[in-house]
Amino acid sequence: MFGPKNQPPRWAPPSWTWTTARLHLLLRELNWLVEDALEQPSVLSSSSSYDDGVPVSIRACLDDLYKLWKQRIEERRPFQYLVGCEHWRDLILSVEEGVLIPRPETEIIVDLVDDAVTGNETLRNGIWADLGTGSGALALAVARILGVGSGRVVATDLSPVAVAVASYNVERYNLQGNSVDLLAIHHISPVKILTGYKLKFLNMNQLALDGGVNGMNDLIHLCNGATSMLKPGGFFAFETNGERQSKCLVDYMDTKMKGSFYSINIRLISLESKDS
Structure with missing residues (x-):
């Protein structure tokens, strides 16, 4: 659809990049969810693809994994709440509903x-x-x-x-x-x-x-x-x-508080929009 090099056409809407980025994010999250469910995650790193016939054992029921991913897609439930943790700086933090990620x-x-x-x-x-x-x-x-x-x-x-x-x-x-x-x-x-x-x-x-x-x-x-x-x-x-x-x-x-504070600075952070 996008030509031989899989590039967007010249008339592609502005949302194309955002949509593509979101799809890549969802794919990464799905990979993380699957890897986390494996008894031996190293099996994936030694395989060239998911369908190369290598047997794997999982710690969770497939139906449960499907329900979790369905919540992510249909309810847009944040991935961090699905897995119960967030990687932040050099920390792995427990999170759950009711706590800001x-x-x-x-x-x-x-x-x-x-x-x-x-x-x-x-x-x-x-x-x-x-x-x-x-x-x-x-x-x-x-x-x-x-x-x-x-x-x-x-x-x-x-x-x-x-x-x-x-x-x-x-x-x-x-x-x-x-x-x-x-x-x-x-x-x-x-x-x-x-x-x-x-x-x-x-x-x-x-x-x-x-x-x-x-x-x-x-x-x-x-x-x-x-x-x-x-x-x-x-x-x-x-x-x-x-x-x-x-x-x-x-x-x-x-x-209003003149003389109470000094060296007041604003630090603006510019990050790409992320879809949760």
Whole structure:
């Protein structure tokens, strides 16, 4: 249909690239699902194709695999929820419905933390906070950067499901009690719960998808609270929904909270659109 070189015709609609990319993604996910179900995944790597007659044993019923893949295609259920995990940076994290899947964009916060603590032992040995921890991805990544015996990360979430998942992930990497503390917050101010700590780092990783009419409620709330929670020279990072919201926050911090913050920067991340 696309000619001898399988290229799109000149009149191909703009969605052609997106559709092709999505098909490639689905094919990769199907391969991962099949490989994960095999008793010996190495069998596939030694085979040239799926139909070369090599016998395989699977750990799951074919009907169950079919039902899972049907959910992915017909219900567009995220692949990470199908398999119960997400590969994020150098971590393999447990995830489930009710917990946000860690996104590639969030990795930039970890990089910023790494830059901030490099050569700054005061920051490295401080108390850091991840508000709205979800799967615990950010808390775990920051704790690993700080190193055992250095600072601590206080991770909080309103959702009992998220706290349970994050606890599992923290235990999986043997950081419970040593580097990461988990707190379940039940409908109280996320800043007030941390009054026992003098923080070096405060992060808001989308405490809830509903941030009010303009999506700024929680962000403004944390801006107001951060001035009394952060030590001088501390580090404060938001993940927002885009450039416009970021500029609104910067304007608020520059005008309404003039003199409270310094070195305010916006880091824009440009990633290709991904279909879930």
